[in-house]
Amino acid sequence: MVGGRRQGDAADEAAERETRRDAALVDHLKKGDAKALDELYRRHREAAYGIAYRLVGNREDALEVVQEAFIHVMRGIQTFRGQSSFRTWLYRIVTHAALDYRRWRALRVADSLDSDTSTEPVAQASDRSPQEAAADRDLGAAIDKALSNISEKNRAALILFAIEGMPYKEVADVLGISIGTVMSRIFNARQRLRELLATEIG
Numbered sequence: 203m204v205g206g207r208r209q210g211d212a213a214d215e216a217a218e219r220e221t222r223r224d225a226a227l228v229d230h231l232k233k234g235d236a237k238a239l240d241e242l243y244r245r246h247r248e249a250a251y252g253i254a255y256r257l258v259g260n261r262e263d264a265l266e267v268v269q270e271a272f273i274h275v276m277r278g279i280q281t282f283r284g285q286s287s288f289r290t291w292l293y294r295i296v297t298h299a300a301l302d303y304r305r306w307r308a309l310r311v312a313d314s315l316d317s318d319t320s321t322e323p324v325a326q327a328s329d330r331s332p333q334e335a336a337a338d339r340d341l342g343a344a345i346d347k348a349l350s351n352i353s354e355k356n357r358a359a360l361i362l363f364a365i366e367g368m369p370y371k372e373v374a375d376v377l378g379i380s381i382g383t384v385m386s387r388i389f390n391a392r393q394r395l396r397e398l399l400a401t402e403i404g
Contacts, residue, residue, distance in 0.1 A: 220245075224288040231279050243272055246289065249366060250296045256361045257300035259350055267303050271296045286375050293366070294376045297358055304354065348398035352391050359384050360391035 224245070230238035250271060255264035274295050282291055349357055355377075362373045363384070373388075374381045 221287050221289070225284065228279065228282065228284070228288050231276075239272070239276055242275070242288070242292075246292055250292060253293060253296050253361060253366060254300045256346070256349055256365060257297065257354075257358060258303055259346070263303060264300075267296065267300045270303075271299050274299070287372075290372055290375045293362065293368075294378070297362070297376055301354055301358065344399060345395075348395050351398055352394050356387045356391035356394065359387035360395070363388050364392075 224242065227238040227242050227245075231242070247268060250268045251264055254267040254271075255261065258264050258267060271292065275292060282288070286294075349361070352360070358377060359373055362368045362376055363370065368376070370381045370384050373384045377384065379387075
């Protein structure tokens with residue numbers, strides 16, 4: 203138990219250091235230091251991309267969402283008051299940008315027929331056998347397909363909590379809803395995901 207508590211404390215301290223580092227970079231960016239934006243992008247691009255990818259469903263659109271999100275950060279940084287962490291603020295921007303993008307794309311039915319066939323957000327080097335790698339790809343494709351058939355609200359909550367590892371409070375801050383609503387959406391999303399995966403992979 204003591205070991206677990208120490209690990210938890212270490213993780214909390216690391217997260218606090220990251221938050222302070224982000225805050226320092228935000229201060230520099232507000233003063234016109236363009237390198238600070240580059241550093242914030244480097245620190246958060248992978249997680250931002252992961253959120254966007256799982257919400258919009260393909261790489262090119264996810265990259266566009268992330269680019270738009272950081273443009274919004276650059277333009278709106280002076281209005282950021284630090285009432286939440288920069289990470290929370292950025293992920294809120296990415297999430298809303300991705301959902302807006304999906305709605306925009308849904309209006310362009312002809313374009314939506316031309317979907318990207320890739321199923322993995324990032325290519326991972328692995329020493330696993332070809333059969334194991336193929337099984338992982340198949341499972342990843344099944345999960346992505348199932349996620350795309352969950353309602354936007356529930357999917358966003360599940361992605362932020364289960365895939366990005368955010369606590370309930372931060373998910374609530376990102377989505378602008380109560381913690382109780384977050385928990386309800388995650389529960390419903392998990393139930394629906396289980397149903398869809400049972401149909402998809404038997």
